[in-house]
Amino acid sequence: MTEPAQTVPPPSGPPDPVALLGTLVAFDTVSDRSNLPLIDWAEAYCRGHGAAVERVPDPTGRKAALLVSVGPFETRPGYVLSGHSDVVPAEGQPWSSDPFALREAGGRLYGRGTSDMKGFLAVCLALLPEMVAADLATPIHLAISYDEEVGCLGVRPLIARMLERVPRPLGCFVGEPTGMDVVVGHKGKSAARLTFRGRASHSALAPQGVNAVEYAARFIEHVRLSAEAIARDGARDPLYDVPHTTGLSSVVRGGTALNIVPDTCSVAFEYRAIGADDAAALAAAAIGYATGTLAPLMRAGDPACGVDVEPLIDYPGLDTDPEAEIVTLAKRLAGRNGHAKVSYGTEGGLFERLGGVPAVVIGPGSIARAHRADEYVTRDELEACAGFVWRLIRTCTTGSASSSRGALPV
DSSP, X not given: OOOOOOOOOOOSSSOOHHHHHHHHHHSOOBTTSOOHHHHHHHHHHHHHTTOEEXXXXXXXXXXXXXXXXXXXXXXXXXXXXXXXXXXXXXXXXXOSSOTTSOEEETTEEESTTIIXXXXXXXXXXXXXXXXXXXXXXSOEEEEXXXXXXXXXXXXXHHHHHHHHHSOOOSEEEEOOOBTTOOEEEEOEEEEEEEEEEOBXXXXXXXXXXXXXXXXXXXXXXXXXXXXXXXXHHSOOOTTSSSOSOEEEXXXXXXXXXXXXXXXXXXXXXXXXXXXXXXXXXXXXXXXXXXXXXXXXXXXXXXXXXXXXXXXXXXXXXXXXXXXXXXXXXXXXXXXXXXXXXXXXXXXXXXXXXXXXXXXXXXXXXXXXXXXXXXXXXXXXXXXXXXXXXXXXXXXXXXXXXXXXXXXXXX
């Protein structure tokens, strides 16, 4: 790990998760903006408490991830607590108060990112002093990424750097809002935008043009028929609310006037796949139909016509064996017996795919509150998360998770 560059003195008394959440919420880390002010603060905070910190900047220098490690991380494999620093925009939503100023009412803590997922990060940071003081036998890493909301981008170089610096971790807990339920799977997603380039003409001479909208419509129909076939005959996973892979076209733009054969039309589409299917392969097959079947037909009308492909999002699903050790540990730490799967994506699948690190998704808050006005997390949810992390610390110290003591008052 790199040597400390700057520190902040530890506060007197144990850190307050709610106060830390207020600090985190105050950083406007919408994905199209820099997260460096938050990263600068978090790095100084972690160094001030004696943790080792590795900063992983993005190529532009406008964003960075952090790998924070406590315990014998250079020689022994440990566990990762993973959370993203970015949030979705609040503009245009009917917030009752400033979304970047934490507000409490009736035990609810309102602010952008409180559920998704700065509440989890606040708890982990509040318990960092406990980790440092615990003389860990098994290390604990805190992974803070960026640009999760726009395609799980920042965690990829973070995972690569982690594997260069420390032994492959035993497992990862991704703190997305699950109400502290143990989530063992989520769907993978692959999405792209296709632009069909036709040839304009007066609609009275329609056969002389190449109608980009009509070729786009043929592609949309192809995606729809494939999705219907999957829904009818494809694999099933009853743990999902939608138990099969889905596909759809969602954004279409084309045409300028009724009497002009349109020369351009764009289509954004996606597949979300359960573990039995491959979203990337399904998207590639649909793109292959556009470039291999439709584009030659368009070029027959004019060699300048064709199809342009712009990848949008691609991340793998998560499908952790419910009998895996990391799942058993998560249930012990959370005091839960059951497990579930969710249709939204997380960074968990990338820890498994890129790092070979088994993952479980578990964190405070609710996904139903995320991305909406008046997003909130409750004190009780933060307390439950603090108990989970505290018991992980005890497990990494003594090898036992039997204690049910809460970690911090929340």
